[in-house]
Amino acid sequence: MNRSNRKLGRRQFLTESAAAAAAFTAAFHAMQAQAAEEKAVKLAGKNVEPINFAMVGIGNQGSMLIDQATKQPGAVLKAVCDIRPGQAEFGLKYAVKGAKAYDNYEEMLEKEKNLQAVILATPLFLHNKMTLAAFNAGLHVYCEKMMAINLEQCKEMARAAKAGKKVLQFGHHRHYDPYYRTADMLINQEQALGTVSHVRSQWNRNGRANPSSRWSRPITDADKRVSEDLIKKNGFKDLEHLINWRLYKAYSRGLTAELLSHQVDVVNWFFRTRPIGVMGLGGIDTWKDGREVYDNIQVIFVYPKGLKFQFQAITTNQFDSFYEQFMGTDRTLVLSTGGGQLYHEPNPEKAVPWEEHARRTRNGQISLVLNPLASPSPDSAPWALDGCMGPPVGPKQRKSPFYAYGCAINSFFDCIRTGAEPACSAQVALNAAVACIRADEAMEKKGYVEIPASDYEL
Amino acid sequence: MDLSMRAQTVHRLTRRAMNCEFEAITAGPDEDRLAAAAHEALDEVERLEFRLSCFVDTSDIARINATGAIEPVRVSPETIEVLQVAREVCQATDDAFDVTAGPLTRLWRDWREIGRRPERRLLRQALNHVGMHHVHLDPEQNTVWLDHAGTQIDLGAIGKGCAVDAAMDVLKRYGITDAAICGADSSMRVIGTVPGTLPDRKGWAFRPRNPVDTSLHVSAFHLSDGAVGMSAQHEQNYLYRGQLLGHIVDPRTGWPVPADFATLVVAPTAIEADALATAFMVLGPERSAELAQLHHGVSVAFIKCGQTPDEAQLTWIVRSEDLPAEAELEATGRETDLNQERRSEE
Numbered sequence: 001m002n003r004s005n006r007k008l009g010r011r012q013f014l015t016e017s018a019a020a021a022a023a024f025t026a027a028f029h030a031m032q033a034q035a036a037e038e039k040a041v042k043l044a045g046k047n048v049e050p051i052n053f054a055m056v057g058i059g060n061q062g063s064m065l066i067d068q069a070t071k072q073p074g075a076v077l078k079a080v081c082d083i084r085p086g087q088a089e090f091g092l093k094y095a096v097k098g099a100k101a102y103d104n105y106e107e108m109l110e111k112e113k114n115l116q117a118v119i120l121a122t123p124l125f126l127h128n129k130m131t132l133a134a135f136n137a138g139l140h141v142y143c144e145k146m147m148a149i150n151l152e153q154c155k156e157m158a159r160a161a162k163a164g165k166k167v168l169q170f171g172h173h174r175h176y177d178p179y180y181r182t183a184d185m186l187i188n189q190e191q192a193l194g195t196v197s198h199v200r201s202q203w204n205r206n207g208r209a210n211p212s213s214r215w216s217r218p219i220t221d222a223d224k225r226v227s228e229d230l231i232k233k234n235g236f237k238d239l240e241h242l243i244n245w246r247l248y249k250a251y252s253r254g255l256t257a258e259l260l261s262h263q264v265d266v267v268n269w270f271f272r273t274r275p276i277g278v279m280g281l282g283g284i285d286t287w288k289d290g291r292e293v294y295d296n297i298q299v300i301f302v303y304p305k306g307l308k309f310q311f312q313a314i315t316t317n318q319f320d321s322f323y324e325q326f327m328g329t330d331r332t333l334v335l336s337t338g339g340g341q342l343y344h345e346p347n348p349e350k351a352v353p354w355e356e357h358a359r360r361t362r363n364g365q366i367s368l369v370l371n372p373l374a375s376p377s378p379d380s381a382p383w384a385l386d387g388c389m390g391p392p393v394g395p396k397q398r399k400s401p402f403y404a405y406g407c408a409i410n411s412f413f414d415c416i417r418t419g420a421e422p423a424c425s426a427q428v429a430l431n432a433a434v435a436c437i438r439a440d441e442a443m444e445k446k447g448y449v450e451i452p453a454s455d456y457e458l
Numbered sequence: 459m460d461l462s463m464r465a466q467t468v469h470r471l472t473r474r475a476m477n478c479e480f481e482a483i484t485a486g487p488d489e490d491r492l493a494a495a496a497h498e499a500l501d502e503v504e505r506l507e508f509r510l511s512c513f514v515d516t517s518d519i520a521r522i523n524a525t526g527a528i529e530p531v532r533v534s535p536e537t538i539e540v541l542q543v544a545r546e547v548c549q550a551t552d553d554a555f556d557v558t559a560g561p562l563t564r565l566w567r568d569w570r571e572i573g574r575r576p577e578r579r580l581l582r583q584a585l586n587h588v589g590m591h592h593v594h595l596d597p598e599q600n601t602v603w604l605d606h607a608g609t610q611i612d613l614g615a616i617g618k619g620c621a622v623d624a625a626m627d628v629l630k631r632y633g634i635t636d637a638a639i640c641g642a643d644s645s646m647r648v649i650g651t652v653p654g655t656l657p658d659r660k661g662w663a664f665r666p667r668n669p670v671d672t673s674l675h676v677s678a679f680h681l682s683d684g685a686v687g688m689s690a691q692h693e694q695n696y697l698y699r700g701q702l703l704g705h706i707v708d709p710r711t712g713w714p715v716p717a718d719f720a721t722l723v724v725a726p727t728a729i730e731a732d733a734l735a736t737a738f739m740v741l742g743p744e745r746s747a748e749l750a751q752l753h754h755g756v757s758v759a760f761i762k763c764g765q766t767p768d769e770a771q772l773t774w775i776v777r778s779e780d781l782p783a784e785a786e787l788e789a790t791g792r793e794t795d796l797n798q799e800r801r802s803e804e
Contacts, residue, residue, distance in 0.1 A: 067509075070600070071532045093535035097598050210497040211490045218491040220631050400508035400516045 048074035051413045053117040056081040056105050058091040061144055062121035068406035069119060070094045072413055079112045081105045083230045086222040103230055105130055109137040117416055125251040128153035135160050140167040142412045146257040146436060147429040154433045158426035158458045167415045169422035170429035172265040176411055177404035183335050187270050192352055193328025199267050199309040203259040203322040207315040214287050214315045215246040247291040254293025255313040256436040263324055265432035267309045274431045275301040277450045282443040286316050299439045337401055431456060471496040475503045476618055478642035485636040495632035499625035506621045509534055510613050522602050523610045530601035538597050540620050547733040548590045555737035556709035558588050560612040563707050566714055570696045581712045588709050618645040619687055619732025638662055647685040647728040669720045671767040679786045687731030689739045690720035708740045715739050724757040724781050743775050750776040757781040
């Protein structure tokens with residue numbers, strides 16, 4: 001137990017409340033300044049075309065999506081579907097009056113005639129089947145990542161979307177995260193990193209400290225309300241397989257699909273490329289609980305022009321959690337969903353005018369903290385200062401980590417209205433899926449696997 | 459009860475959220491279940507912070523404050539539920555509890571910094587924006603809107619209690635029967651019994667900290683299913699004409715509440731205990747006693763602060779049947795004690 005944390009008493013709490021209250025004044029003024037802009041955005045929201053949609057799968061991810069989706073302008077939640085009665089009831093609270101809860105998505109698609117779209121947050125092996133059923137019902141689809149459980153299913157979904165002229169967007173939500181979009185601008189427009197030859201990322205968790213981090217959640221009484229019949233009918237062996245589906249190959253691809261797919265997608269996106277080969281090692285070395293997927297993996301991707309991307313996911317230590325580190329000849333960017341830091345190399349070739357404001361940290365290197373809300377000006381990049389030197393470049397604000405999900409779904413609804421291609425399109429999701437599927441193959445072979453260009457063709 | 463039958467693991471997990479330290483203490487035979495439940499419970503606290511805190515600019519409350527006077531703001535169903543509770547407590551306490559009192563609190567804080575009391579004109583202006591009647595809820599549409607842009611919601615006096623309850627719901631869902639959730643020292647909820655408790659003692663022992671010196675405590679009692687909320691104001695004080703005023707402002711008059719006492723409320727849920735503790739600070743002992751008797755399962759104590767720790771004194775003004783006199787422990791007793799355990803680790 002952290003010693004200093006344990007000393008927190010009422011008095012200290014009040015001191016901190018005072019500090020928080022003082023911060024509020026600044027935040028409040030910033031909020032007032034934002035109000036005019038938000039007013040325009042909200043009022044514009046009044047005139048947007050409503051989108052009637054349904055939500056299928058209301059687990060952890062689905063709960064976040066339903067919360068964010070229903071707050072988007074024009075969003076009208078008409079139906080929810082989950083085979084767990086408690087989750088369906090929970091979802092119904094977000095829906096409009098008269099909306100219905102279903103435990104069978106096919107029945108929902110058949111009976112709900114006024115839907116335009118469906119959001120799928122179901123286990124990986126169901127993505128293809130449910131997406132195709134939704135297309136058959138004439139709906140646009142937002143589907144959680146990874147795209148599908150195998151390459152054939154991925155391509156089938158992409159082709160069906162194209163043939164039916166439907167929007168098909170996937171849940172690699174970093175494409176919509178203000179931090180990531182700003183980082184993309186920094187790398188590709190400002191070219192502040194120089195030439196990036198290596199990317200390193202990790203997604204580490206501690207399954208001993210938290211069983212859910214090793215995907216082994218205990219069954220609750222609420223879980224037991226699901227009927228045996230529905231469990232079987234939906235393709236699960238039993239209740240434990242339903243709750244901890246990520247552990248079994250019939251439904252999941254484990255750490256590659258669940259975690260790696262997000263980070264390889266970012267590398268693909270930032271460098272406008274995709275891997276041509278992969279090598280990897282994985283094992284079931286710690287959690288001998290009947291799981292079929294690896295509990296630790298190490299993967300190295302090879303991209304054109306020598307770019308390498310090294311990924312690690314372990315379930316025995318959560319130090320530094322998850323991030324991507326982009327290592328360029330001029331600077332290094334360490335990026336995660338909560339923000340980013342920039343460190344420069346000795347004598348970078350390209351100077352950036354705002355860097356002089358930063359204080360020196362971490363082994364004498366300059367650190368800048370990413371702030372996508374900072375006001376753009378010739379002297380200020382989208383970075384707030386990690387320290388007190390120099391002028392502030394924008395209001396410091398706290399955003400929910402779930403904010404990017406809202407941005408993603410808002411964009412999905414806009415694509416339905418305008419017919420535009422989503423930023424996280426079927427091709428983008430296919431690129432990430434190919435990388436993960438080939439990484440699994442490399443780990444199975446304990447060797448290097450070349451990725452043929454045909455994998456990426458629809 | 460055979461203590462050997464209670465061979466249990468105790469799992470403790472802390473996390474910083476809502477500007478304080480939250481702790482989940484769970485006990486039971488299955489360590490994995492305890493750990494999973496505790497993590498999910500504190501995840502729930504964090505999730506609620508992002509939804510309810512006015513300091514998070516994407517939260518429901520910040521969005522209501524920013525644009526709620528322009529058009530109805532779509533929020534989560536649970537945000538509506540919390541605001542409904544806030545409204546009920548407001549009505550049940552003669553409007554002494556009001557989550558829209560923020561403009562008054564800020565006004566006094568700003569003027570305190572320059573050593574003066576706010577101008578009456580400004581107080582009147584702020585009062586015009588205070589009141590739950592300026593907040594409109596539509597539970598069917600999950601929308602909230604405000605009468606004025608100046609009306610601002612701050613769930614600081616109720617948010618921790620709400621989070622404590624939500625976290626306890628998660629533990630119950632996992633079938634945990636002996637557990638405590640603490641939001642700093644001001645909001646707690648318990649079920650069952652702390653492991654190792656003497657057979658004739660049921661429940662968890664509480665030793666409210668002495669408001670003058672938080673390393674000491676002023677009383678001790680035990681509780682096996684319920685919540686405790688504390689409200690005190692020993693910092694951010696303001697000396698005006700010889701009277702020490704605190705940071706809590708009476709939303710009806712716009713005037714700060716004297717800072718020489720603290721309140722402690724025992725109630726079935728933490729959200730009630732939290733809100734009532736603040737309301738009773740505003741109402742004072744007499745009216746608090748009258749109102750508390752109308753609520754089932756609510757006990758109220760006032761803690762007179764004094765100048766030194768020895769002068770601090772806790773007096774129960776209402777004791778519900780859920781908190782009988784025999785629940786009171788000797789202040790220096792040897793019972794397993796949440797606060798003592800915490801102190802011993804410091």
